Ligand SMILES: NC(=O)c1ccc[n+]([C@@H]2O[C@H](COP(=O)([O-])OP(=O)(O)OC[C@H]3O[C@@H](n4cnc5c(N)ncnc54)[C@H](O)[C@@H]3O)[C@@H](O)[C@H]2O)c1
């Protein structure tokens with residue numbers, strides 16, 4: 001299939017590109033490189049462009065006539081979204097509507113959207129299934145939920161079929177070591193811990209030890225980036241076969257506390273991690289765990305790299321590669 005991959009120079013999108021190419025798809029990557037890297041685009045055609053630029057978007061669709069669009073491009077930091085809702089709604093909502101409207105204009109009907117567990121807000125029940133109430137508590141989560149709602153309306157009005165994939169905590173790296181997480185600044189727990197292990201950072205803050213969890217630290221469901229990308233391939237197949245919009249929560253269904261992640265990083269890297277106990281970070285729910293039964297049943301999605309040791313090992317291989325080449 002000919003696929004337009006928007007945001008394909010970023011962390012998850014670049015892994016997706018590698019998998020799509022290996023599966024024999026024809027891919028055009030569209031990315032403004034605001035947080036992505038040209039050298040993470042391992043093949044296919046690359047167009048540097050911004051979703052705000054509707055003329056450029058129109059040209060891409062005219063020239064390449066994609067059959068499906070995968071949309072990874074957005075701003076992704078929860079804390080920043082609270083301080084700068086303007087840029088988050090602009091990029092994650094308004095610019096995404098540019099993309100959807102261009103799809104409608106060019107009669108492209110298959111869309112796969114990177115959504116997030118942040119649409120659920122503070123959970124009322126765990127594990128979280130697709131029917132859990134959507135009460136996002138920050139502009140990042142709200143922006144993603146707005147697009148999910150717009151997509152339901154675009155289906156009714158224009159027959160645009162979409163699958164929303166709600167990732168829990170994406171982590172890990174390409175098992176072959178070609179790609180990894182390169183956020184700048186990095187805010188995610190596992191890559192930050194690995195930067196401490198490699199000596200790039202002296203310490204890590206643990207945001208709160210007074211949560212209502214087994215050891216008092218927050219519990220999250222970490223899912224390997226490759227398993228996430230596999231779900232996208234299956235979602236594409238599902239859209240082709242059934243032409244039906246749907247939403248899926250993607251996680252392993254198993255939670256690890258921040259302290260358990262620290263213990264795992266110390267074991268895998270054989271390095272001591274210097275921790276500073278800090279106050280809670282605003283807006284962090286105590287426990288986020290996915291109920292991914294729907295994806296298992298309807299997409300036949302079964303994560304294969306679900307062990308936390310494997311996730312950390314692959315991310316550690318990447319961190320060591322980065323520090324070797326860029327000390
Ligand atoms: N990383 C996670 O844990 C996580 C969790 C849940 C959901 N998500 C979602 O997954 C998607 C990918 O996340 P990621 O971690 O790979 O982020 P990333 O920042 O590494 O990648 C985003 C890419 O989009 C590009 N981009 C941003 N705005 C653009 C625009 N206006 N025009 C063109 N390109 C633009 C960036 O340059 C970058 O290459 C995001 O939509 C994010 O909200 C990520």
Ligand SMILES: O=c1ccn([C@@H]2O[C@H](COP(=O)(O)OP(=O)(O)O[C@H]3O[C@H](CO)[C@H](O)[C@H](O)[C@H]3O)[C@@H](O)[C@H]2O)c(=O)[nH]1
Nearest residue numbers: 076116117118168169187188189205206207218258281284
């Ligand atoms: O330096 C740090 C960084 C994180 N944490 C803790 O580690 C856990 C995981 O934090 P991350 O920042 O790695 O991930 P989040 O769970 O906050 O966020 C993830 O899930 C969100 C959905 O709730 C969004 O989708 C977001 O993009 C995605 O990265 C949290 O309890 C956080 O408080 C620390 O203790 N210290």
